[in-house]
Amino acid sequence: MKIRLIILLSFTFGLLAQQACNTKTETIPFYKLSEEFKSYCLFQEGSTWEYQSSLLTQTETVEVSTVQDHIWTNTYLEDYNYEAVDMFIAYNDIGISMIELTAGSTLNATSSMNAQMWMFFDDGEYRLMFAPEYPLGEEQLLGEHEGYYTNLEVLPTMTVGDNTYSDVWHTQVIDHFEQGFGDYDFYFAKYHGLVKMQNIVNSDTIIMQLVNSSLIQ
Numbered sequence: 124m125k126i127r128l129i130i131l132l133s134f135t136f137g138l139l140a141q142q143a144c145n146t147k148t149e150t151i152p153f154y155k156l157s158e159e160f161k162s163y164c165l166f167q168e169g170s171t172w173e174y175q176s177s178l179l180t181q182t183e184t185v186e187v188s189t190v191q192d193h194i195w196t197n198t199y200l201e202d203y204n205y206e207a208v209d210m211f212i213a214y215n216d217i218g219i220s221m222i223e224l225t226a227g228s229t230l231n232a233t234s235s236m237n238a239q240m241w242m243f244f245d246d247g248e249y250r251l252m253f254a255p256e257y258p259l260g261e262e263q264l265l266g267e268h269e270g271y272y273t274n275l276e277v278l279p280t281m282t283v284g285d286n287t288y289s290d291v292w293h294t295q296v297i298d299h300f301e302q303g304f305g306d307y308d309f310y311f312a313k314y315h316g317l318v319k320m321q322n323i324v325n326s327d328t329i330i331m332q333l334v335n336s337s338l339i340q
Contacts, residue, residue, distance in 0.1 A: 152203040153194070154226040160236040162313050163292070164224050164253060165208060167339040172316065175284070176217060176331040188213040201228050217331065218245045227256055250296055252309045252317070262297075270298045281310060283319050283332050288312035314340065 156165065170187045189211040197203050205226040212219050221243040229237045240253035251272050257263050263272045273295045281291040289312065296307040305324030312318045318333040 152228070153205070154203055154228055154237065155206045156208065156224060156226045156238050157235050160224075160238045160255065162340070163236075163255075163311050164222075164238075164240045164316060165340065166210065166316060170338045170340075171336060172333055172338075173335040174217065174331050175334050177329055179216060182334050183216050185215050185217060185219055186213045187211070195225075197228070201230060203228055219243075220245050250307055252296075252307075253292065253294055253311050255292060265296075270296050272296050275308075278310075281312070281318070283310070284334055286318075286333070288315055288318055291318065314338070 166187055168187055168190050172185045173182050174185060175182050187210050189209075191209045191211070193207040193209070194204055195207050197205060205228075207226070208224040210222040210224070212221055219242060223241045223243065225239050225241070227237045227239065234255045234257075236255035238254075238256065239251060241249055242252050243249045249269075251265060251269060254263075254272060255274060257272070257274055259274045259276065261273065265272055275293045275295050278291040278293060280287055280289050282288075292309075292311045294309045294311070296309075298306055305322050308319075308321040309317060310319040315333065315336060315338065320331045322329040322331075
């Protein structure tokens with residue numbers, strides 16, 4: 124009877140050990156926004172940018188009203204959890220409603236900034252603005268609605284209005300599918316975020332430039 128009990132206990136402990144090993148094996152990676160990426164993109168509640176748009180006669184202030192943190196799961200090509208941050212924007216005449224930051228896999232990353240920044244507008248449109256995870260100069264097809272995205276260059280310095288910024292990323296989104304949203308050029312400076320945006324629609328050029336800011340990171 125004792126031998127049978129010992130065999131049963133051994134089998135039970137072995138089964139529990141195997142389940143523990145399986146649980147450990149099934150743990151998937153968790154990717155976070157890098158500190159460098161956050162220095163370009165993540166700003167806390169109360170942060171403001173004052174922009175001059177060629178569509179407006181006066182400057183317009185864009186303010187972060189709420190910041191929400193999330194952990195989402197990716198199941199396409201690679202299973203992993205990732206950090207996401209939504210920065211909701213107070214109503215403004217420029218039409219920006221929300222900015223979303225999402226971390227990505229570092230499995231085959233070419234940059235320490237393994238993340239993307241998306242801008243959402245009041246009319247339901249959205250654009251990928253900043254994705255330093257992609258190699259410089261390589262055009263990325265995002266989809267027929269999203270168009271083609273490219274990291275064009277990183278400028279050591281750039282002057283916008285009366286201010287000069289350093290380490291500025293110049294990115295571009297081109298509409299090759301004639302969806303009507305036009306072509307965008309974005310300029311991002313470390314610790315300042317978006318300092319310039321150019322949108323060309325039907326041969327009309329709209330330029331928005333940063334005049335002043337009060338930012339919390």
